[in-house]
Amino acid sequence: MNKQKSDGAIATRSVHNARDPSIQNGMVNTPVYHASTIIHDTVNDLENAKLNINTKDALIYGRLGTPTTFAFENSVADLEGGYGALAVSSGLAAITTAIMAFVRSGDHILVANSVYYPTRHFCDYSLQRVGVDVTYYDPSIGDSISTLFQENTRLIFMESPGSNTFIVQDVPAIAEVAAASNIVTILDNSWASPIFFRPLEHGVNVCVVAATKYLSGHSDTMLGVIIADESHYPAVRNCRDEYGQCVGPDDLYLGLRGIRTLATRMQQHDRSGRAIAQWLSQQPGVLRVLHPALPDSIGHEIWKRDFDGASGLFGFELESRSRDAAVSMLEGMRYFAMGFSWGGFESLLIPVDSSGGRKSVDWSSDRRLFRIHVGLEDVSDLIADLESGLQRYFDCNSI
Numbered sequence: 001m002n003k004q005k006s007d008g009a010i011a012t013r014s015v016h017n018a019r020d021p022s023i024q025n026g027m028v029n030t031p032v033y034h035a036s037t038i039i040h041d042t043v044n045d046l047e048n049a050k051l052n053i054n055t056k057d058a059l060i061y062g063r064l065g066t067p068t069t070f071a072f073e074n075s076v077a078d079l080e081g082g083y084g085a086l087a088v089s090s091g092l093a094a095i096t097t098a099i100m101a102f103v104r105s106g107d108h109i110l111v112a113n114s115v116y117y118p119t120r121h122f123c124d125y126s127l128q129r130v131g132v133d134v135t136y137y138d139p140s141i142g143d144s145i146s147t148l149f150q151e152n153t154r155l156i157f158m159e160s161p162g163s164n165t166f167i168v169q170d171v172p173a174i175a176e177v178a179a180a181s182n183i184v185t186i187l188d189n190s191w192a193s194p195i196f197f198r199p200l201e202h203g204v205n206v207c208v209v210a211a212t213k214y215l216s217g218h219s220d221t222m223l224g225v226i227i228a229d230e231s232h233y234p235a236v237r238n239c240r241d242e243y244g245q246c247v248g249p250d251d252l253y254l255g256l257r258g259i260r261t262l263a264t265r266m267q268q269h270d271r272s273g274r275a276i277a278q279w280l281s282q283q284p285g286v287l288r289v290l291h292p293a294l295p296d297s298i299g300h301e302i303w304k305r306d307f308d309g310a311s312g313l314f315g316f317e318l319e320s321r322s323r324d325a326a327v328s329m330l331e332g333m334r335y336f337a338m339g340f341s342w343g344g345f346e347s348l349l350i351p352v353d354s355s356g357g358r359k360s361v362d363w364s365s366d367r368r369l370f371r372i373h374v375g376l377e378d379v380s381d382l383i384a385d386l387e388s389g390l391q392r393y394f395d396c397n398s399i
């Protein structure tokens, strides 16, 4: 009997879905299958394997997936409410593979100007090179995005909330006008994870997630996943397979292991993140806190309408001080480390370029933007750490 369970609330499903102890000697977790060759016993099976090349969960060849791959993919597809999911080697690979599945030379695409910088870089270089025209749009545009549609507009790329700005997009409005014009919609859902937002429920066709971040959740794996509705799954599947995208079984296992605690971790990131955002917004010298759950953040009402919570990643702006002041704050932090990425159990704090690019920080501007990831430490320890950090920042007299 197949004992895979995919009913109940999302936290319950994240614990029970895509595993079946009864077919693996009673063991709770899906095993890590290291495989390239998969033996087919009969000529019939061999021929069928080839015919099934695009079928979900078909055991054909290691690159096309093993039971470890399928468990990860099916778990994510269930949580995101998709027809199917496809594992790829990183979050960025999920973005580029999903875009390439739908565009051809001569097409025009619309990309939110608040996207993760490497997404933008891919659009400006690789897409440009193959003759795909890109227009960046204001993430707050809503259904007026239709004024940017051209005859050859093929795809809209969203990221909500956007990197560094944390502006929340009106996803259902954009998805609706896109569908009416036969334009494919893709959304980067890395920030919220499926625990707090499920883009496909709001009309988006394809969702991409950097599983490197919250899904795996322990800062120890690179992993991406693309989730699609039924009509867009085949195109993504073909593209993933044509590019030879696949993931090693240990990373898939870490992704799946992360999912089992995802709901609990997200709830804690949410609680601590909001407490720290609130606290920061009351400190002198803090100009703005960019957190979707705060009423004055851009897109807050939309966030309240569409999301079930907020993750631990947000931004805050401080009154301008010298580079030395920032160095003194950052290098003296006890728990907040400096590093790219986020979504692990640990807290991070870095200065970022407020123009949204990945240029180095402009230390001459009149405000300093910082990006904080609130981890799973006790929140009072984190606040104490930030309190002395701000003190170092504002006490630093050097110019």
Ligand SMILES: *Cc1c(COP(=O)(O)O)cnc(C)c1O
Pocket: 090, 091, 092, 093, 116, 159, 163, 188, 190, 191, 210, 211, 212, 213, 222, 223, 224, 341
């Ligand atoms: C980190 C990140 C990615 C890319 O994920 P990798 O696994 O590092 O390639 C994509 N989108 C967003 C919003 C991210 O923050």
